[in-house]
Amino acid sequence: MSETDELLTLYWKDGCLYILDQRLLPHRVEYMACTACSEVVEAISEMAVRGAPAIGITAAFGMALAAREALGKNNDQGQMHSYLARASKQLFQSRPTAVNLSWALERIDKWLSENEGLTAQETAEGLLVEAEKIFSEDLENNRLIGVNGAALIPDKAAVLTHCNAGALATGGYGTALGVVRAAIGEGKEVHVFIDETRPLLQGSRLTAFEMLHENIPATLITDNCAGYLIKQGKIDLIIVGADRIAGNGDTANKIGTYPLAVMAAYHHIPFYVAAPLSTIDLSLPSGDEIVIEERKPEEVTRFGNQDVAPEDINVYNPAFDVTPAGLINAIITEKGVVYSPDQEKLYKLFAKV
């Protein structure tokens, strides 16, 4: 989670991408050793790795693996490029909502078109370096998000968060939880209330794990309990991550985020989104254009190996919802805090050096 304890979301070693299998947390710490791009595609689609920034980084390493596969087949530079184009398409299709995935793949594509003159061997080496840059830049961006956001967290704050926007969702440190870490680093007392986040329980499995790991005071609740806490005045602010932010600030995040934003507005507490610029998709004018992934019914009707509902029941299981910009008090990025986000402010942010 932090550099000291070496529990990394993913790492590269000797031609192999090791992905922490987050489906097994908090019970087992196991890494999947991926040597083929197809394994990376599966790790993303099956959510062994999740969290928009982490998915982007993983996809970049997936491309580095694809380049090595192409090398192993003695492909020349031209063949390698078409091999990589296929790999990029497969990675792109692994999950639809998080824009960091396409952002990372576009960055790799750009690197490829800027480096067409390299040999296949040089291309493979260069892609790995680019993936590692994406990884380290994400970690650095999260630290900047933390610095920028910490001022929004009062001392002795009770902070509600949803899903996991922590170290495990990113290259490290986290976005929403990075802000909490930075506030604590400044000497503030913070208590984190953790929505368990059905159906996949990223709150109870991952955020609770991160908080315990670093001795950050925290309380786990069901998603149903958040409203009652807010009503009682026990929550000072809500902070979440994002999977895709449209050009006007509308934000797709884990299902259940939107009602929290409504509750925050109703009770006059601030609702913040913490995310790097790589999560902002200026190509979309509003959240209406964000594709919302629907996942399989078994995430709702089963739990591990247990059925929890009658098997014939219809299920609707969207993985995300969209919170309109008007309900977001600020978006916290590595380039600064955007209060009352709108299209003009987000465009300006990208223009900022």
Place this chain on the structure above:
Amino acid sequence: MSETDELLTLYWKDGCLYILDQRLLPHRVEYMACTACSEVVEAISEMAVRGAPAIGITAAFGMALAAREALGKNNDQGQMHSYLARASKQLFQSRPTAVNLSWALERIDKWLSENEGLTAQETAEGLLVEAEKIFSEDLENNRLIGVNGAALIPDKAAVLTHCNAGALATGGYGTALGVVRAAIGEGKEVHVFIDETRPLLQGSRLTAFEMLHENIPATLITDNCAGYLIKQGKIDLIIVGADRIAGNGDTANKIGTYPLAVMAAYHHIPFYVAAPLSTIDLSLPSGDEIVIEERKPEEVTRFGNQDVAPEDINVYNPAFDVTPAGLINAIITEKGVVYSPDQEKLYKLFAKV
């Protein structure tokens, strides 16, 4: 669920109270055979039986069992009364929030004080008759709630419900789901969206089971998904049951109800509560005085037999929240529909013949 298929929440036969063990649903239909009041206390506190009206009925039969125990010990009438007083206290303490429990026990107490001249044998027989009356009156009241509420359900309505306020929560037919049944009985098309209702999943285990059982079109969702559906305009109204309604109309119901009421107000769709008068507690001026039960952390940290969170994490697990009367469009009772409920209207309801 209905009389035809004989799946009853509870029934009395040959000196034994059979309680459907709802913890095993939807997988197994098993009845607990209770011959002692202490078994009934445990069935209530451990939620083998749940739902405010069902708890009240169960407690009344618990008193009938206690009377038979006292008879078996050759107690005279005086000894029986003190035995019954202890039993009543234990039943009263089995769960704190649902007022139907104390309502039923007070009704039994009243019957006892009105029938002090009876022999111990006659008392035991009379209590059983009184419990059976409470049972059959609840079923009748639910049918009247259905008749009164059906007019509020438009044809082709998409109805969201939370927890289980169905046949399994009552003496039969149900309160919130009774209204749905009545609307369907009138020939309307209704689609029920079912909140799974963490932590104990009464939605996925019980409401889904009831809906499938009667071929009522239904879709199961996580609690997190309700807001997104409402935002998309896919829900026409919300209807829930109640565990205790204060004199001013503030309503305690399963945790997660309050945020639904806020969402309904925010999106201008009606939010209805369906409950018998036995759930209305005129002794409390407002919802602030309703005692909210906190249950054990394991309901949140475990899922069936599986741990889902790190074992050292703090948990807050209130079983109910309180929805202010101002967010409730109407309370549907057996004596009629109370629009924009307040103290004056609820008092008038009780005065009604």
